[in-house]
Amino acid sequence: MILLPITLTLAASLPPQAGPEQDPILLAPATGPSWLEAWKENLRWKLDVSARGIFDDSGYQKSLGFFGLDLHKVFTSGNRDVATLLFQPYMTRANDLVPTPPVFDGPDDWELIWRIANVNFKLQQEGALNLRIGHFELPYGLEQTINTNGTLRDYTHGGNFGLKADWGATVNGDLDTLEYEFAWSLGSGNEVRDDGGSGVLSGRLGTPRDGAEVFGVSFVDGEFQTPGGIVPRTRFGLDAQVYRGPMGFFAEFSTGEDNDTDDITRALGEVNWRNSQETILTWVQVVATDKNRNSGLNSLMGVRWEPAIGWSLSTQYLQVLEPLEQGGGHPGSLTLQLRYRF
Amino acid sequence: MTRLLSLILLAAALCSSVHAQAFCALRDPNRQIYKLFPKATSYRSIVRTVDKDARLQVGTRLPFTLHFNELGRHTLYIPMRGDEILGLVHVRSEAGRWGLVEVAWGLDLDLRVLNFEFQRCRDRQRKALEAPDVRTKLAGAGFSSLRAMLTERGDALAPAGLPVDAAAADLAVTLIRNGLKTIAATEAAWMKDLIQLRAMALANRTMPGAHALAEISPLHDGPCLALLAERVGEAGTGIQRPSSVAWQVLDKERRPLGSVISTAWKQDKMVVELICAVDREGKILQLETPGPWHPPEVQQLFKQQVNKSRPDFKECSGPVELATLELLTTLESHRLAESDT
Numbered sequence: 001m002i003l004l005p006i007t008l009t010l011a012a013s014l015p016p017q018a019g020p021e022q023d024p025i026l027l028a029p030a031t032g033p034s035w036l037e038a039w040k041e042n043l044r045w046k047l048d049v050s051a052r053g054i055f056d057d058s059g060y061q062k063s064l065g066f067f068g069l070d071l072h073k074v075f076t077s078g079n080r081d082v083a084t085l086l087f088q089p090y091m092t093r094a095n096d097l098v099p100t101p102p103v104f105d106g107p108d109d110w111e112l113i114w115r116i117a118n119v120n121f122k123l124q125q126e127g128a129l130n131l132r133i134g135h136f137e138l139p140y141g142l143e144q145t146i147n148t149n150g151t152l153r154d155y156t157h158g159g160n161f162g163l164k165a166d167w168g169a170t171v172n173g174d175l176d177t178l179e180y181e182f183a184w185s186l187g188s189g190n191e192v193r194d195d196g197g198s199g200v201l202s203g204r205l206g207t208p209r210d211g212a213e214v215f216g217v218s219f220v221d222g223e224f225q226t227p228g229g230i231v232p233r234t235r236f237g238l239d240a241q242v243y244r245g246p247m248g249f250f251a252e253f254s255t256g257e258d259n260d261t262d263d264i265t266r267a268l269g270e271v272n273w274r275n276s277q278e279t280i281l282t283w284v285q286v287v288a289t290d291k292n293r294n295s296g297l298n299s300l301m302g303v304r305w306e307p308a309i310g311w312s313l314s315t316q317y318l319q320v321l322e323p324l325e326q327g328g329g330h331p332g333s334l335t336l337q338l339r340y341r342f
Numbered sequence: 343m344t345r346l347l348s349l350i351l352l353a354a355a356l357c358s359s360v361h362a363q364a365f366c367a368l369r370d371p372n373r374q375i376y377k378l379f380p381k382a383t384s385y386r387s388i389v390r391t392v393d394k395d396a397r398l399q400v401g402t403r404l405p406f407t408l409h410f411n412e413l414g415r416h417t418l419y420i421p422m423r424g425d426e427i428l429g430l431v432h433v434r435s436e437a438g439r440w441g442l443v444e445v446a447w448g449l450d451l452d453l454r455v456l457n458f459e460f461q462r463c464r465d466r467q468r469k470a471l472e473a474p475d476v477r478t479k480l481a482g483a484g485f486s487s488l489r490a491m492l493t494e495r496g497d498a499l500a501p502a503g504l505p506v507d508a509a510a511a512d513l514a515v516t517l518i519r520n521g522l523k524t525i526a527a528t529e530a531a532w533m534k535d536l537i538q539l540r541a542m543a544l545a546n547r548t549m550p551g552a553h554a555l556a557e558i559s560p561l562h563d564g565p566c567l568a569l570l571a572e573r574v575g576e577a578g579t580g581i582q583r584p585s586s587v588a589w590q591v592l593d594k595e596r597r598p599l600g601s602v603i604s605t606a607w608k609q610d611k612m613v614v615e616l617i618c619a620v621d622r623e624g625k626i627l628q629l630e631t632p633g634p635w636h637p638p639e640v641q642q643l644f645k646q647q648v649n650k651s652r653p654d655f656k657e658c659s660g661p662v663e664l665a666t667l668e669l670l671t672t673l674e675s676h677r678l679a680e681s682d683t
Contacts, residue, residue, distance in 0.1 A: 042389040044365055044415040072365035079422040080384035086366055116366050125384040127372030147367045174372045208373070210444070210462040243464045245440050276437045277411075309410050341364075 042074040048090070050150060050312075050339035057332040062107075065093040066150065068115070070341070082122055088115035088149070102162070102227045103190045113190055115149045116165060124173070132170040132181075138163075138202045139170065139181035140218040141239045141252045142268070145209040152302055152316040152337055153283055156266055160235055160254060162226060163189035166200065180205045187224040197223030197230045206239070214241040220256070233258050248272040265290045279306045289324050296324025312339040371433050371446045374459040375421055378448030379428045382421035388535050389417050396530035403485070403526050405496040406519065409437075418532050420539065425553055427451070427543045432528050433461055436520040439512055440464050445520050451540050452632055453525045454484045458517070470510035471517055479504055485525045491518050537587060540617055540632055541602040545591040548619040548627040549599040555589035558601070558676050562586070566675040573671045579664040582606040582613075588673060591619075598622065601673045607665050614640055618669050624677070625651040629666065 052064040068090030075083045092113045094104045104111050118134025137143055143155045143164070157164040168185030182203035186194065200222025207215050218237040223230045235256035242249045250270040257263055272283040285300040302316030320331040375385050392413050401407035412434070419431040430449040435442040444461040457477060460468055470476070483491075491503040496519060499506075504514045529536070538555065545552040562570075562583050586605035590598050600621040607614045614636050619627040626648050631641045643662040652674065655667040 042387050042417075044368075044389065046365070048364070070365050072368060074387045074389065074417075076386050079386055079420075079425060081370070081386050084370075088364070088366070126376055127370065147364060149364060149366060176373070212464045243440075245464075274441055276439060276441060277409075278437075278442050279411075306411075309413075 039073075042076065043071070044073070045069065045071040046341045048150065048339070048341045050337055052152075052335060052337040054333055054335045056334075060096075060098075062094075062096040062098065064095070064097065066113075067091045068113075080122075080125060084120045086116050086118055086120070088117060089113075090115055090150075111190075114165065120172070128173040128175055130172050132172055132183075133168075135165050135167050136170060136183065136185075137165045138185065138200070138220060139172070139183055139204040140202055140220055140235070141204070141216070141237045141254065142241070142250055144181065144204045144216065144218070145206065145214060145241070150339065151304065152314045152335055153281075153285075153304070156252060156254060156268055156287070159266060159287070159289065160256075160264075161220065161233060162224060162231075165189070167192050168199070174208070177207065178205060179208055185222075187222055189225070193225055195225045195230060197225050200224060200233075204237075212243045215239070231258060232260055235264075246273050246275070248274075262292055263290075280304070291324060294324060295322060296320075297322040310341045312341075313337070314339070370417075371419070371431065371459075371461050374433070374446035374461055375419055375431050377459050378431055378446065378457050379421035381423050382428055383423050385419050385421045385431070387417045387419055388532065389415050390531045390535070392416050392527055392531045396527055399530040400523060400526040404489075404522055405494070406523075408523060408527060412523075412527075416527075416531070418528060418535065421448075426546050427539055429456055430528065430539075432524050434520055434524045434527065435462075436516050436523070438463070438465055438516045443513070443516055443520065445517060445524070447521060447524045449525070449528070451536065451543055452484070453528060453536075454482055455480050455488070455521060457481065458521070463513075465513050467506075467510040467513040470506050471504075471513055473506075475505050476514075480521070483521075485522065488518055488521050488525070492522075496522075537604050538589075541587075541589055541604055544617055544619050544628060544630065545589075545600075545602050549591050549621070551593040552591050552599055553594045554592045554596075555602070556592055558588045558590060561588050561672065561676075566672055569675045570668060570671055574664060574668050579668045580608045580661060581665050581668045582608055586672070588676070590676075600627065601677070603669050603673055605669070609661055612637070612640070614644075616644065616665075616669070618666075620670065620673050622677075623651065624670060624674055625649060626666070626670070629669075 048066070048068050048070050050066045054062045068088060071085070071087040073085045074081050075085070090113045092111050094100070094107060094109050097104060097107045100107050103113060114135045116136060118132050118136050120130050120132040123129045123131055138157060138161060140157065141155060143157050148154050166185035166187060166189060168183055170181050170183035172181035173179070180203070183201070185200050185202070186192065187197050187200040200220060202220040204216050204218035207213070216239045218239070220233060220235040223232050233256065235254045237252060237254035239252040240250065250272070252268040255265040266287065266289045268285060268287045270283055270285045272281060274281045280303070282303045287298045289296040299319045299321055300316055302314065304312060304314040306312050314337045316335045318333050376382055392408065394413065397408045397413060421428040421431060429451065431446055432449065433444055433446045435444045441464060443463045443465065446459045446461050448456040448458065450456055458480065460472070491500055492498065492515065493500050497515065499511050499514055504518070506514045542555055545555065582605060586603060588601060588603040591600050591602060593599055600619060602617065602619050604617045607616050615632050616629065617632055618629045621627055629644045629647050631644055647662070647666045652667070652670050655663055655670070
């Protein structure tokens with residue numbers, strides 16, 4: 001599955017064969033386009049490589065390396081766009097990664113991680129109804145409108161659900177004053193796996209993401225497949241983004257249960273600033289969690305700088321002000337990331 | 343591993359542009375397209391590369407140009423109503439006072455502004471720029487009219503710029519600069535598409551049932567050149583053959599309805615773009631000079647050739663007639679070849 005789009009994409013970069021340039025969409029070419037010309041049409045792709053080092057205040061170091069493909073293709077038929085493919089497989093290397101996320105087999109491991117890999121079919125031309133099939137981010141909270149894949153800045157998917165993206169299908173669309181996405185997914189995260197859970201329902205309804213004020217409500221209800229077995233989780237969430245001048249003020253509140261017994265409430269607040277060219281972004285976050293009346297409080301400060309085309313340098317400092325669980329890691333850690341897309 | 347490394351190196355060598363943002367952030371401007379073209383029933387995308395050459399080209403026309411971050415693969419959207427092309431939508435971003443301003447421009451096929459919609463603008467003066475009198479002033483403006491709204495250096499409003507107060511002047515400049523770059527970049531990176539879209543639009547207007555175009559290639563083949571030599575002589579008529587493109591117009595069942603040819607005609611120092619639709623019998627259905635910039639008397643002379651066919655040119659009386667005869671002969675040679683087969 002992974003090799004086909006990669007092979008097609010590399011082949012699409014080769015110079016076209018001699019002959020008249022044909023546009024296979026509006027026009028009916030005299031000789032018909034080759035499959036390669038058709039694949040190249042409306043195609044974007046980049047390679048994406050990044051290295052991330054994490055240093056905690058005990059001097060322990062761990063690192064992650066990512067190398068992946070970011071591919072975007074619009075399929076057209078006659079005079080209309082019919083579907084969009086987004087395909088992002090990343091080979092990921094973990095070194096001394098303790099604690100180890102369940103996606104890895106151990107602290108030192110290579111893993112193929114799917115960021116996004118789905119096709120979004122247009123069921124209605126005005127964009128009000130689309131069907132997405134594949135691997136997608138759970139439509140929930142701030143993450144739905146602010147893409148944090150591959151960046152240090154992150155929101156609450158990891159803490160709330162233990163995964164960011166999942167395999168399944170969604171209906172989604174843009175209405176006049178609202179946008180929505182509702183999904184059913186396996187609850188297995190990176191792998192297509194069925195351990196017997198009933199799957200996960202999730203969804204978000206919000207105001208258009210390009211406005212100066214953006215508000216959304218979201219929910220998750222389902223059974224997640226974890227290394228420890230099936231975990232039922234429910235969440236109800238509210239999120240808001242308010243932009244004033246160069247500043248952004250974000251908030252997300254979520255509440256629900258894990259295993260039908262653990263009450264969990266989480267609140268995130270963020271203030272960010274960006275320059276007019278949007279090559280520099282800084283953020284400060286505070287994340288408060290309450291689990292069965294035990295509370296935890298984290299603060300994060302980060303900056304991302306894009307000094308040249310394709311390059312991105314980021315750093316983030318995490319300070320655990322109040323640990324949710326005793327022995328849950330060191331109170332402070334610094335993460336550095338260098339990323340290059342080409 | 344070696345094979346993987348080779349693939350990576352090959353891919354790196356073949357890449358021509360860069361982007362800082364992951365493609366999962368890309369979203370079609372659905373709302374803006376249907377606001378700009380309320381009669382549209384669908385749209386289609388044409389993705390092309392805005393490269394360093396396009397940047398240079400824009401820089402020759404303006405005192406500012408595209409930032410390197412603006413290069414890469416970009417989408418031109420074509421709003422359609424059935425088979426009818428309604429215009430173009432191109433979204434470009436511009437650094438504003440409070441971050442990037444993204445504007446969706448609705449343009450006609452001659453790249454004149456029909457309307458605009460902010461896709462993203464977090465400036466408080468946004469409403470001032472969305473006022474009806476600003477939209478009225480911008481409607482119909484082509485590159486030259488937009489350029490005249492800015493000072494020579496392009497960093498302030500000209501006295502006859504947009505009707506906004508001083509507080510909104512910065513955003514007005516950002517908007518006009520963005521519009522100028524949009525038009526210039528569209529011409530630089532989508533010119534071949536624009537020529538084909540204009541041909542399709544002309545076919546829609548002149549040949550009921552027109553559904554698609556099939557390029558006639560090679561256009562100036564041996565039999566065509568022989569027939570041209572016989573009819574218009576070896577000296578040429580001013581028609582720029584290397585820049586000529588022609589298509590057969592097809593209906594939904596792929597039956598031919600006629601032909602369209604797009605070319606340029608050079609006379610002394612004047613270059614005139616021409617687009618001509620001809621029916622199956624060889625009669626000129628329309629002969630236009632796209633854009634408002636050609637001398638009206640020349641446009642009029644070409645318009646007078648409409649409804650004529652080749653027998654009407656037995657005795658050519660001037661260079662316009664001779665150029666028209668060349669167009670008809672070029673298309674006729676392929677019609678003859680088609681009937682031979």
